Amino acid sequence: MKKMMIALGLAAAIAAGSMTVSAENYWKYNDTISIDMDETKVKTTTNGHEILHFVAVEAIDGGTCTYTYAYDRTAGTIQVVEMEKETNTLHYTSNFTPTSINTNNPVIRARAQMAEAVYQRKVNHKK
Numbered sequence: 001m002k003k004m005m006i007a008l009g010l011a012a013a014i015a016a017g018s019m020t021v022s023a024e025n026y027w028k029y030n031d032t033i034s035i036d037m038d039e040t041k042v043k044t045t046t047n048g049h050e051i052l053h054f055v056a057v058e059a060i061d062g063g064t065c066t067y068t069y070a071y072d073r074t075a076g077t078i079q080v081v082e083m084e085k086e087t088n089t090l091h092y093t094s095n096f097t098p099t100s101i102n103t104n105n106p107v108i109r110a111r112a113q114m115a116e117a118v119y120q121r122k123v124n125h126k127k
Contacts, residue, residue: 027121029114032059040122049074052119053081063087071115076101078112 101112
């Protein structure tokens with residue numbers, strides 16, 4: 001529910017122009033994807049894995065697609081923990097297992113590149 005509210009709030013703010021979205025909080029990764037950097041977390045597990053958790057909201061025709069990612073930099077994997085697609089005519093969620101970032105699949109490779117860019121932005125912002 002929280003992700004949906006973030007997505008709806010971001011969409012409403014951009015559409016209405018009535019609210020300024022701070023560049024400090026929301027990062028427009030590309031023309032269709034925005035990331036709430038305040039919700040982005042980097043954690044180290046007890047076994048030493050560095051994992052980035054973040055939410056990317058993609059504007060699609062008639063709605064949004066909200067992805068919750070887990071990017072394990074140590075293991076070299078990325079996972080869509082949850083994907084929520086909401087349009088005027090449908091609403092569903094799905095999830096996927098962790099996948100190697102070294103795959104030949106261009107979609108996975110693009111997601112891994114985005115995750116690394118989010119990671120770099122997050123850790124460099126702290127300095």
